[in-house]
Amino acid sequence: MMLGLRQSFSRLSCACSTLRTDSGPLFRSTWRPTAAPSPINLAYSALRLNVLGSVRFRSQLAPRRTKYRKAHKGRVPVPIGGSIVGTTIQEGAFGIRLLAPARLSAKQLQSAETALKRKLKVVKGAQVFMRVFPDIPVCVKGNETRMGKGKGSFEFWACRASVGKVIFEVGGPVEIRQEVAKEALRLAAAKLPVPTEFITKGAAPRLGNIVGMALDPKASTLSSKASSTSLTLATNVPSVSPPAVA
Template identity: 45%
Template sequence: MAAKRLQPISTSLLTSFTTRPCCLYSALRALVSSAPSQGSSNRTFSTTPSRQDWLSPKAGESDKARKGRPRVPTGGSTRGTTLVWGDYGLRLLSHDRRISASQLKTADATIRQRLRGMKYRLYHRVSATIGVYTSGNDQRMGKGKGSFDHWSARVAVSKVVFELKGEVHEAVVRDAMRLAGNKLPGQWEFVRKGDPPVMGITKVRDQEMEAFLRRPRLEKSVPMPNMEGTARRMPATSPP
């Protein structure tokens, strides 16, 4: 049916072209691609987002990104410091860490190898979307930024990187997160569901501590709540 329907169109179009094989092949390909297919239907709109690769973005950068520095939460922000989907997680204790995609992949493979044969689900909270550009050691200054080397992620302090949920004992998950932290740069800690959030490097355990961390920075001394519930006097500014 398709050949009979395309036959009068193809004869009328091919007469306008030359008889060279390359032109005939191009015309036939254009006719086949323009013919509507009966079995397939094109979806023009979908509310389901396409699954992106967390280790290498689908599209490259338009400009070469600068090195930059990881975000430092200020103003009382606790975003990304607690668990959202899982029961256990791995949180960063160090600061100014730029983790490459290969290191994240190695940590992911380490967790999956330790929990082999168990029922669980692993969540990734960071994505390697920062391009790293390098130049050779023998290059002189003034030759440009260099060529693309690998993808990386800027991880802020107290940021949760991995979350895990499943029918696995806590001791086994703790050991898997320990092995994954050994593969990543910096210091890491094991967190559980319900652990307090973190503002910068301070864990917010009660409302008094949260109010103290959100206070405006004043020149006079303000009372700082102690972790045991007592208050002590401490200057707001660091000594010289």
């Protein structure tokens, strides 16, 4: 035991010099500072940390910062006010939109986007547009847990999408055949837990189960004018009385 203590003190004396009573440091260490980390490593470390304190991978869909750590569960919005925003193609030429309200998680959206890009890899210059983004933190409590004790812990990111919302669009500077785009969007729709429909650039907007010219104000104006014109023509037709029978 004494031999081990002597060896430890000898190593300590090699690393540090004797005490100094005058001004200056008490110990003179042989340690030298290491090289500072590169800016690339610092940026990568900051990218992996999200606002919830967990690790955010580079391929995971998640907001960079939020105002609150947790949020209410909420409900999927129902377009009862008559708004048709987000139900038509804006960026690409083809797309898919929902036929039922749903809450889509970041993992589901990422899987659908991966399948879509893998199918369109053969088309050089094709672009994929995601019209939604998971920015709502979903918290889950364990099964068979008593009430109280605060809100559950963070589980995953999600987004709320109403009926008729366009989820993905494909397009870009190159022309994509409709058959290729339809097959790629079919593979992406298979990753989503909600039925969807395939739409094109000139598709009519959708409001719940109402689709078509009933939502277009110009079309409704034209139809009203056509009905009034037909009514006028019908009233202006002279009446012909049947001949009298002798």
